[in-house]
Amino acid sequence: MLQQHQRGRRRCEGTAMGAIVLDLRPGLGIGPFTIGMPIYEAFVQIEQQPNIYDVVHVKYFDEDPLRLDIVISFPDHGFHLRFDPWSQRLRLIEVYDVKRIQMRYATSLIGGQTTLATFIAVYQLFGPTYPGTYDKDRGVYYLFYPGLSFAFPIPAQYAGCCNDGTAELPLEFPDGTTPVTCRVCIYDSALGKKVGVGSLMDKANVPSLPAGSLYMEEVHVKLGEELWFSVGGQRIPFGASSQDVWTELGRPCGIHQKQVDQMVIHSASDPRPRTTLCGDYFYNYFTRGLDILFDGQAHKIKKFVLHTNYPGHPDFNSYIKCNFIIHCSDFGGSIPDVSNGKHCITPSTKWEQVKEILGDCGRAAIQTQGSANNPFGSTFVYGYQNMAFEVMKNGYIATVTLFQL
Structure with missing residues (x-):
């Protein structure tokens, strides 16, 4: 069964949900967490900033620890770190509640309670890209950048806007509104894979270790x-x-x-x-x-x-x-x-x-x-x-x- 262990601390003032701002680095990481880092390095970063990462959950599959990711979750801040269970290196960062965290890209902020991560806002901040893909079973449209993806839920009445699995960019509905992202994934861009939710998360791989690395020697x-x-x-x-x-x-x-x-x-x-x-x-x-x-x-x-x-x-x-x-x-x-x-x-x-x-x-x-x-x-x-x-x-x-x- 899935096991979860919680590291809890008394919350300090200024660390309320959605208060933190982390730098977003497409294809590389977010805040102090870098794609490919060993799990022990992630814990070092967590221990160094206890006022920010004051509630931490560690999740794993107890019966077969090599079957599923080892996950470090920050429920107050709405994101997961997913580690490959064999190498114990970070393969995917998954922001699952964009309202609980603000991400800084260049000099602009996106996410949190004050800056909605709408399709228009994402498109303006990260620039034009190729048309994404529409998962009609999930009702979700994916927009991809190198090492970065955004998932946008599409209301059933507007599913026709995503003709043939794609959509006109930037995506706007007939009533003038635009969808708000429900999930952001950050992953290694070296292999050029597109990573989203569900089975698409499995496509995120850890980057190769540098030559001469002693890790997992x-x-x-x-x-x-x-x-x-x-x-x-x-x-x-x-x-x-x-x-x-x-x-x-x-x-x-x-x-x-x-x-x-x-x-x-x-x-x-x-x-x-x-x-x-x-x-x-x-x-x-x-x-x-x-x-x-x-x-x-x-x-x-x-x-x-x-x-x-x-x-x-x-x-x-x-x-x-x-x-x-x-x-x-x-x-x-x-x-x-x-x-x-x-x-x-x-x-x-x-x-x-x-x-x-x-x-x-x-x-x-x-x-x-x-x-x-x-x-x-x-x-x-x-x-x-x-x-x-x-x-x-x-x-x-x-x-x-x-x-x-």
Whole structure:
């Protein structure tokens, strides 16, 4: 089902509905939100302006988070940010209530309570364009500009004005009135696609990443041996020193001491007392979706933790998604062709598929993320020879922990 989580704050004076003004950039974005930006960057912008974005809803499809967009919605201001569920990058900005927001284009304003976004006003502000299209089933006329579209509802009695699916521009009805836009879409214009409401929204794609971008870099896993980063070419083996990791991957985003391993109690051979902290410590690479655990005495790598960043997990938006590829067969030190994915595990692999590849590993340990009141519920941890999977209730992988025996 569709899940919605709300971030609410006490409203400050001056942030009433329709009060904000955002710059409109056709094909690029609106205000601080840019087409193609990762979802974590959008949250950074939201957190930096809490007086403006004081009510925020996050919507996603809980049962299958890769099926529908992840949506950040601003109900007070009448617009959505739609993120591609796989790459978690912004593909479409949808203004669904033009009366709640004013948009600035060049030096002119449009929308809000005071400046109606009529067809005539839009046409005068953005200039002539090709005739749009009329959806007779929805009763909506679409007007397109590069990376920008406007939807205008057409009353049934004036449907004849849109002959053969088009209309004379600018569009005016016989009684001298002109329609007012009900929806504005902003999207990447590179592919030249026309994006509107309904199924037309699916045509909005995220722009290509710049060459050399580390975002969603493939991280290849050779079980029990190393990680290999496809863009930078770094190889980080188990047993590498903290200095080696710093040299290869750069300064970590954070360093923190490891809490006692709650799972060690299941090992009858471990005689150590249970303490609050142990000497081991993590390097956190939040922008790579990766944690690296070092032995507190030897300062050598003991574990890697890879994060998928799915909504519905308590760590959502703490890490960027790690685009890992776990190779589950011996490939002699080289990186194999993964196009068929038959023996590979990725963030998109569901738990039932993992079991088909690796076999059944028995019952799971229950993980509650440290609180019985966790609103997302518990997760399940399954262990194999060189790795452990944390699995969400919908069957998707939340984290993979890699280690050596």
